[in-house]
Amino acid sequence: PPSNAGRAPSPPDGGWGWVVVFGAFISIGFAYAFPKGVAIFFKEIQDFFGTSYSEIAWVSSIMLATTYGAGPISSILVNRYGSRPVVIFGGLLCGIGMVSAAFCTSILQLYICVGFITGFGLALNLQPSVIIIGKYFLKRRPIANGLAMAGSPVMLCTLAPLNQFLFDNFGWRGSFLILGAILLNCCVAGALFRPIGAATASVKTQATEEGKDALKEEVTKDAMEMCSSMNTPMETKMEEEGGKDCCEKINQYLDFSLFKHRGFLIYLIGNVLMFLGFFAPIVFLAPYAKHIGIDEYSAAFLLSILAIVDMIARPTTGIIANSKWVRPRIQYFFSFSIAFNGACHLLCPLASGYTGLVVYSVFFGLAFGMVCAMLFETLMDLVGAARFTSAVGLVTIAECCTILLGPPIGGTLIDTFGDYKYMFIKCGVVMVLAGTFLFIMNYYNYCMLAKEEKERKAKEEDPKSVRTENEGRNNWNKETIRDGPELEPLREEREGLKKEVNGT
C-alpha cells in the first residue's frame, strides 16, 4: 500500500505471521499441556519406586514451578538473543530432560530430569512464543493470541490418549523416551520464528534523518512510535547515545522500571490474585464429581467437555476482542471474563447431578478459554510490545507462587470441611474480587491515560521539543515508552478511544 511507502514498516499482521502463530500454537500447547499430560504415568511410577502419592505429585509441582519461575531468565535471553534461538534451545532441553528421565533409577533423579530440566525447557518455549506474536501482529493481535493460546487444550486432548497408548505399549520408560522425541518438535516451532524488527532498524534511521516537512515529521513520529514499540535493538542504540548507567544496563536485559508503570502494576496485582482461584476447580472437578456419586468415566468426560469448549472459546474470544467495539476497551472485557469465571464457581455448588455438572463444565470451559485467550493480550496492550518481553517474565514469576498455592489451599479446605463447596466458594470469591479490582483500576487507568494524552498534545504544539535532535528524541522516546503505547494500534482507534474516555 502506497501510504506505507514513506513510513517504517509496521508489524506484518499477516503473511509469515500466521506461520509464526502456528509455531506458537505448538510451543504454547506443549508448555501448558505437558505437565498435566504426564500425570498419567504417576500411578505406575509410584508403584515402581514404592513412594507415596504426594512424593510423585512433587514432580508435577516442580515442573510447573520451574516453567513459571524461569520466566525472567527466559525474558533476559529473549531480550539478548531474540525468540528463535531461545525456543530451539528450549526444545532441545526438553528433549534431553525426558530422554534422561527414561533412564532414571530414583525419584530424586526424576525430580531433576522431568521437573527441573524439562520444566526449564518448557519455560524457554512459553515466553518467547508469546513475545514473538507481539512482534508480528498489531492490528490482529487478539486473534493471533487467541489462536496461539488454543494450542493448550488441543495439545491436552491429543496428549492424554497418546500418553495412555504409549504407556500401554512401552511402559513408562519407553514412553518418556518417545515423549522426549516428541518434545523436540518444539525446535521445529522455534525454527519458524523468523526474527523481525532487527532488519528494519537501518531503514528507520534513514527515515528519521530525512524528516523535514510537517507531513514527514508526523510520519517520523509514527515511525518512532512503531520503532520504539517494536525495536529493542533500536531502543538500546538510543540509550547508548544518551549515556548508559548501571540501572539502564540492567533494564536492557530485564526492565525493572516496569514496576513504576501503572498499568503493569494493576495487571500484576489483579492476576496474582486471580491465579489463587484459577486452577483449583479443574484439579478438583473430577474428584468432586466422583464424590457426589458420578462414575469415573463420566467424571473424566466432564474434563473433556471442558477442554472442547475451551478449544472453541479461545479463538472466538480472540476474534471478539479484535473487533472495533471491544479492542479499545479490552481491559474491561478481560475483567468481565474473570468475574464471569468466578460467578460460575460460586454457582457450581447449586448444580445437582450430572446434568448440572455438565452445564457447569460448559460455562467453566467458556470462561476459562476467555481468560486464557486474553491473558497475554491485555499485558501487551498495557505495556506495549517492546517492554512486553520483560513484563511477561516478571509477571510469570509473581504468578508462580499463587499458582502453586491455589490447589493445595483448595485441598486443605476440602479436607477441613469435608465438603467441596467451600473450595468452589473460595475460588469464586477470589476471582470475582480480582475481576472487580481490575475493572475499577483499569477504568482509572484509562482516565489517567486520556489525561496524559491531552497533556502530550499540548506539549507537541510547543516548538521547543524538537524531534530531529538526538536529545529531544531521546527524552520524548522515553516518555512514549513509559506511557505505554496502548493508543498506538490505529490512529482512528486512538481518536475513538479518546472520545470514549473523555465522554465518560
Add this chain to the structure above:
Amino acid sequence: CNRFGFSPSEPMRTTRTANWQTQGSSSDHLTLGHNVSTPGPDLTTQEFKQADKENVSNVTFMEYEVILPGECVSGTSIIKNITLDSASRIELSCRLDNEYSNLKSLQVTWKRGNETIRHINKTENSWSIQLMILDSSKMGSYSCTLKDEEEISAVFHLQGKLFKILEKPIVSYEGDTAVMICKSFGYTPIAWTWYMTNGSEQIAINDSLLADKYVINRISANVTHLKILKLTKEDDGVYWCEAAFELGKSKGKLKLKVLSLMVPLKPFLAIVAEVVILVTIVFLYEIYSKKKEKRAVEFWNLTSFSYSKSEESNGLENSSARHRRI
C-alpha cells in the same frame, strides 16, 4: 395346576444390610445372581443380610432363604450364589407361601450333591438346615427339593471370595525391574502366593530361594507386591497371585511383557529424524526466500538507475520498504 399361589414374602429376622454392588468397581466377589427360571414376576428373594465384622463374636450367623413359587413349573430350580468370607454358621431355608400350608403331602429333601441331609428344621411352611462352615470342606452346593406332583428345587452355591486383578499387561525392559500388584477388596486374605507359568504348569515362586531375582512384599493386609529384578526375555509371560482365605482361595492373573530397548528406540529415532528434516526444510526455505528478495532488490537497483534522480530515490525507498515489510 394352580395349587400354590405366591405373594411377596416378608423380610426375615435381620442383622445388618450390606451393599453388595459397590465393593470396588469390579467383580470383587460374585454378585448375587439368581437364575430364576420361573415366569413368576412376584417371586422375590431375600436380600442378604450380613453381620458387621465388629459384631462377630466367634462366628457370624447368617440366614438365607428362598421362596418357592407356586405355579406349575416342573423341573425348575432356583439358584442362589452365596459368597462367604469367614467362618460362619449358616441357615438355609426354603419357604412356601402362607396360603398353601395345608398341603401336607409335600415332601422336602435337602441334599448336598447326592448326599441327603437329615436334620431338617421344619416350621409351618419352611424347611431349613443349619450348617457350620469353618473351612472350605463344607463349601459346595446345597439343594432343597419340594416334591408334590411337581418337583421344584433351589440350589445354594457357597463359595469363597474373589478379588480384582489388574487386567493390563505390565510392560518392562530387559535388565530393569518389574513390580506386579494384586489387591483384595473388602476381605483380608490369610496368605498370598505367587505363581509363574512354565508351559502349562504353575510353579510357585519362592522368594527366599531366589532372593536376588524375586522379592515378595506384603505392603498391607490387602495388597501384595511381586518385584522381579534383572528381567530377561524368559520372564515374559503370565503370573498368578493367589489369596488364601479362611474358606477358600482366589486367583488373579497378570501378564508381564518384557521388551528390549530397541523397541521404543525405533519410534524415537523416527521422530528425531522427522524433526531434523523439518528444521532443515524451514531453514532452507528461509535462505531461499532471502536470496529471492536480494535478487529482486538488485533488479530494482539496476532498473531504477535508468530513471531520473528523484524517481530513483523514491524507487529505492519504496522497494526497500516494501521488501523489508515481509
